[in-house]
Amino acid sequence: MIQETDAVVIGAGPVGLFQVFQLGLQGITAHVIDALPHAGGQCVELYGDKPIYDIPGIPVCTGRELAGLLLQQIAPFKTQWHLNTLVSALTVQADGRLLVETSQGAQLLARSVFIAAGVGAFVPRTLKVDGIERFVGTQVHYQHLPATADVAGRHVVVHGGDEPAVARAVELAEQGQAARVSLLHRRDVFHAPDALLQRLQQLRDAGRIHVESAQITGIETAGDQLTALQVVDADGSTRALALDLLVAVLGISPRLGPIADWGLAMDRKQLLVDTEAFRTSVPGIYAVGDINTYPGKRKLILCGFHEATLAAFGAAEVLKGDKVALQYTTTSPRLHQLLGVAPASMPSAST
Numbered sequence: 001m002i003q004e005t006d007a008v009v010i011g012a013g014p015v016g017l018f019q020v021f022q023l024g025l026q027g028i029t030a031h032v033i034d035a036l037p038h039a040g041g042q043c044v045e046l047y048g049d050k051p052i053y054d055i056p057g058i059p060v061c062t063g064r065e066l067a068g069l070l071l072q073q074i075a076p077f078k079t080q081w082h083l084n085t086l087v088s089a090l091t092v093q094a095d096g097r098l099l100v101e102t103s104q105g106a107q108l109l110a111r112s113v114f115i116a117a118g119v120g121a122f123v124p125r126t127l128k129v130d131g132i133e134r135f136v137g138t139q140v141h142y143q144h145l146p147a148t149a150d151v152a153g154r155h156v157v158v159h160g161g162d163e164p165a166v167a168r169a170v171e172l173a174e175q176g177q178a179a180r181v182s183l184l185h186r187r188d189v190f191h192a193p194d195a196l197l198q199r200l201q202q203l204r205d206a207g208r209i210h211v212e213s214a215q216i217t218g219i220e221t222a223g224d225q226l227t228a229l230q231v232v233d234a235d236g237s238t239r240a241l242a243l244d245l246l247v248a249v250l251g252i253s254p255r256l257g258p259i260a261d262w263g264l265a266m267d268r269k270q271l272l273v274d275t276e277a278f279r280t281s282v283p284g285i286y287a288v289g290d291i292n293t294y295p296g297k298r299k300l301i302l303c304g305f306h307e308a309t310l311a312a313f314g315a316a317e318v319l320k321g322d323k324v325a326l327q328y329t330t331t332s333p334r335l336h337q338l339l340g341v342a343p344a345s346m347p348s349a350s351t
């Protein structure tokens with residue numbers, strides 16, 4: 001079924017989230033689509049626990065904290081979320097509206113589209129093992145276990161050798177619900193901060209994480225169940241590693257993918273925009289954040305915030321067919337209503 005909407009934001013990175021906020025201030029609610037299962041883009045996926053020092057008014061916060069604050073800021077608006085969803089096609093319709101199609105089969109007919117796609121869709125690196133694809137989403141998951149996954153009493157194998165894989169195994173062991181947690185990597189060497197490695201060692205010593213130094217060569221199945229991985233040890237011997245759930249944490253890579261096919265003017269994998277409203281070469285489509293380019297462009301979050309603000313004003317004028325007056329969140333009753341906050345009483349100029 002086709003859903004009609006005023007705005008679609010492609011990408012839930014920091015700039016996409018702030019785009020939702022600025023659209024909200026214009027009275028425009030948005031659908032937000034991201035290939036990742038969570039909001040935050042690079043901030044969460046690439047440096048979730050690292051400090052950022054150059055967000056105006058926030059002397060320091062981590063990438064994950066910034067995403068959390070932005071989500072808090074857009075909470076008043078009725079955003080429609082499409083996570084774990086790749087935008088596969090964007091086409092201009094005869095009436096000028098824009099049809100956004102997703103990997104989950106959704107079709108959104110939008111009057112405006114904001115591409116906040118950063119360096120492309122973050123998609124997990126996948127396992128190249130014959131037959132494993134049919135278990136993806138049920139017994140095999142990439143990067144994260146879904147919140148709905150039931151691990152109680154089950155043998156969970158985490159596959160990977162870097163910090164996110166170690167962190168996932170440690171989290172699962174500390175939760176204490178899984179019957180057994182194994183960390184599978186080709187060598188007994190892990191790349192993670194010292195504190196995490198120490199915690200891993202403690203959990204290994206306590207028998208709560210079992211490290212398996214082996215490589216996956218195949219799978220074993222029974223009916224519609226994945227029952228074991230076939231693995232080869234460092235000495236070349238093969239064996240079966242029984243399991244209930246596999247979380248492959250092999251990293252993510254950004255893929256510009258379909259964006260390059262949408263007929264938009266580009267320069268070296270970036271969308272060309274004007275700096276008045278960050279319009280692309282196609283009417284109704286705006287591009288903000290790391291995905292765009294223009295003279296003087298700097299790939300910084302605060303620059304993306306500015307771009308999103310002007311794009312929202314530009315789109316609002318088109319959608320409303322009229323000039324949009326500047327209003328302050330400090331004093332505007334209309335903005336207070338949109339934000340769901342009580343009007344502030346302002347001191348008079350003489351006090």
Ligand SMILES: Cc1cc2nc3c(=O)[nH]c(=O)nc-3n(C[C@H](O)[C@H](O)[C@H](O)COP(=O)(O)OP(=O)(O)OC[C@H]3O[C@@H](n4cnc5c(N)ncnc54)[C@H](O)[C@@H]3O)c2cc1C
Binds near residue numbers: 013016042120
């Ligand atoms: C290590 C590191 C440190 C950094 N430190 C700072 C810093 O201190 N200060 C600063 O200002 N900047 C910093 N940056 C840069 C900053 O992270 C980026 O400028 C910012 O994340 C850009 O935000 P964005 O929303 O444009 O894109 P992104 O954060 O890249 O988010 C884009 C989102 O769009 C999604 N997406 C893309 N294509 C599709 C599609 N077709 N379908 C569905 N979803 C799609 C992606 O999955 C992604 O989640 C740092 C970057 C890195 C890598």
